[in-house]
Amino acid sequence: MTTTATTTRATTSTVGALIRTGVIATVVASAATMAVAAAGHAAGISLDMGGASIPVSGFGTLTAVFSLIGVAIAALLSRFARRPRRAFVRTTVVLTALSLVPDVIADAGTATKALLMLTHLVAAAIVIPAVARRLAA
Template sequence: MTATVNPTRTTTSTVGALIRTGVIAAVVASTATMAVAAAGDLAGVSLDLSGTPIPVSGFGVLTAVFSLIGVAIAALLARFARRPRHTFVRTTVALTVLSLVPDVVADAGAATKALLMLTHLVAAAIVIPAIARRLAA
């Protein structure tokens, strides 16, 4: 009697679990970036960009939008990449670094620029590991 082995690529989660984790991470990251922005505002850091104030809720909304884009990237990589986790982490770290460029060149004070960059890094520190854990290595 012979046994047939069917090699299959195993993943650490389903797409549904990946999406649930990503949505939860997006909510947590949005809350965290709003808290960072509010703390900065309370500490006297201007939230004005080119003379226009950024509402604290704006930090949360943009964090949620871009976090959900990250979830979509992860879902695509889970389906098509040979090493989804590795590819996701490399891609999102690069995108996080690129997201800092507009902050560096923004028409704002140094403290405002630093606060903006901090919010990007806080969001990335929450979302990237949460989603990466759900992807196959």
């Protein structure tokens, strides 16, 4: 009985640490993608896609939304996967690769497409390792 209570407490604190780390990584990644987009725009790269301009804040917002979805995936895998870290890294690398597809086919210039893809990779490079470190191997 005591072992069960200890195990439950350890699992709860592990999930709590995972979520805290994920939220912090999300904030950092959102700021980083906005900085990359702003730097690209300042360097003369258009943020226009399909005739509409993407606001720099939009990069941060979408990064936050999809990063938090990644944190939720990590929390689920920590509970249900036999090897949560491995499953998380594989899943998120595939999802990151798939996230580049819309950028490739977007109605935008080549430099804009490259900037969009760079922001995806920057976010992934920040969030995936930070969250993966909190998962059991």
